[in-house]
């Protein structure tokens with residue numbers, strides 16, 4: 648019932664067999680913050696910072712960004728806020744920064760590629776995030792990483808800006824995690840090595856499904872190929888989780904798949920540590936986790952990984968967990 652779900656607001660997220668999970672909320676606009684604070688979320692799993700940069704002619708200053716980040720971080724009272732650095736390109740364009748026209752923008756300049764090509768965009772953002780870090784608990788997350796070198800170059804900019812701030816006498820937190828989204832197949836295949844450098848992984852299922860199946864996430868004609876519950880995607884996710892865990896790193900998912908009821912039991916049983924979902928989906932997910940045992944779901948996971956297609960996975964999940972359909 649509504650009341651039973653509401654009473655879960657201040658609870659931790661623990662499965663029947665005692666596994667802990669963290670359910671964060673997605674934040675893309677500042678005005679979503681009040682609802683997130685009431686949602687029962689254990690922090691922000693992805694703070695998309697694009698809104699600060701879009702629909703305006705001037706880039707936001709470091710100071711303006713600092714105020715926005717600090718507001719969100721302090722509002723979460725020490726719960727982790729994962730701030731994703733600017734992820735423009737492809738379908739997200741800026742009027743304040745003209746990008747070259749590309750034949751294939753989904754495979755062109757976007758995400759971390761733009762930030763590394765334009766450090767004058769990334770450095771002020773990193774400084775603003777670092778300065779906001781004393782207001783609570785901050786993690787930095789880079790989008791669209793496809794190789795170790797890219798991650799290390801981005802991380803080096805964090806270290807450089809942190810050193811500069813310290814030299815200027817500006818305090819920053821000493822527990823800032825620096826992680827990455829896993830949303831390219833190359834990052835999946837290199838996850839064993841990336842996990843040595845990144846403090847955490849967050850699976851960006853929206854892009855990862857698109858790149859895994861080579862099927863545009865916004866093209867209806869190929870939508871039949873865009874399948875979260877396909878064994879190809881489930882195997883991909885399992886690899887990312889296992890590679891992260893082998894290096895002692897936590898693994899989250901912040902794409903829309905994390906909020907898909909039929910996917911959630913599989914994700915928790917595969918050992919995903921954290922979910923980031925829309926605020927409204929936090930408590931239903933917590934209730935689901937409370938009612939399930941990860942250990943008892945293992946046969947279902949193995950059958951799903953061995954299935955021939957997404958339809959077969961749905962049938963398996965529906966047969967064992969009909970309440971999700």
Ligand code: PEP
Nearest residue numbers: 830851852853854901902
């Ligand atoms: C994703 O790709 O899953 C993701 C969370 O990033 P975005 O949807 O902003 O590209």
Ligand code: MG
Nearest residue numbers: 830851853854
């Ligand atoms: Mg993405």
